[in-house]
Amino acid sequence: MTQTPVADDQRSATRAAATVRYPALALTERNVVFFRSGGAYWWLALVGLAEATAYLLGMGWGVGSLVGPVTLPDGTSVPYAAFVAPALLATAAMDTALAESVVSFFGKLRFARIYVPILNTPLRPMDVAVGELVWTLARVLLFAVSFVAVMLTLGLVRPSAVPLVLPACLLVGLAFGAVGMVVATALRSWQDFDLVGAVQFTLFMFSGTFVPVSTYPGWLQWVVELSPLYHGIELVRPLALGTASAATLGHAAVLVAVAGVGFVLAARRMHRTMYS
Template structure:
């Protein structure tokens, strides 16, 4: 800790930049101002869930009979898929914002170098960028939930918790995605991000239950972060509770904490060295 004495009788203590926390709102404010002229981006994100659910309602929903949902109760295929699509939407939005945008700010625009010339520290940058991803994901989650409600896919009062869970999923993936973005050297390496995200979207029980997999593959699928978000949302959507939900929640919380720690350490190392 450094002690400065700007004038006689006054002591000013300055913390190491890596410990700054409390100015993350300024990073969020910057993102809001940057996107204020691109509001059509948010409108497109609102229509995405509508197109998805309509496609399943009109198309796949008529080809597939009722399926067995959480707790063994039958439910329509659209109602089975809808919570999974909400979780996937939270993941995709968070990964997009925390990788592509962060990479270009970090490597080309040098936005974070300019921020660190102010009282903002690396932890503030990490919290601010992740908070913006969560805020944007929250808008999409509310829109998605409203579409589900309008289509009659909400059958339990507990389904209102889908939005907070979507925020947690967005936070966890944004933190991990931002950490990964600090390791990328060129835009071509974004293919590695898609190589991780696409299998999770397709195989994390998004479109079918875990029981369709052989026993060995079930263990692999249960390691996917998105699987835990989908299972948590699917059970909340019908008001079914069990002990396994605590494990799903703990997994996402641990992932969020690990990602936040990782990105703050990476930014401190890369921007302050």
């Protein structure tokens, strides 16, 4: 159906009103327009499907055929593929959030310097933080949907669990997105990303991704429990396996706290960085 000029004007007026009321959405809309103009979303969806398939087939079924079933803390025994798949999903949410909130944000802040003209508008550093976090969550959701689609195809997650698993991935993305923005404001050059990558890989290997944390030495378990990814995995995994308990809410609360503290610190550091 052909759109009339009146309808177009109404939509434009609605978007303008939303931008005035929620100025951070103007930055999110800018990212969406730039993203769509390059047609990259199709490639990202395909990359998400390919990466999920490679991880789940390689680690879940390949290594799983050597490991065998895994016993959960409540005594439930599950196939290794079903055990590791939710952890890889939480890790993918972390990786996507950090890629956007650290790498992309650092480039915009230090090199492209797109926020210099933006701050000459009514947008403030707090609006920039909110707008970039909303965009980060959109990217996390796109990748998580691709990953969950592969898990559904392989029978590694129950369809009824999907409405809970996807919001859990968004919470993981929110926590790491907020922390990532704090890290991005502290970086000075691209060489600093070597340290970020080392920390990211360490979290991936030692957050209960591949084996239950209960198999670690006692002192290492305490260290692992400091990892936000550990809490993300312990949130996503029970929801995917249908073994959620009161402890699952505790892990969600930790991620909310990390996101809140990270966001406040990010907004303050962005204000200092952008006006220095």
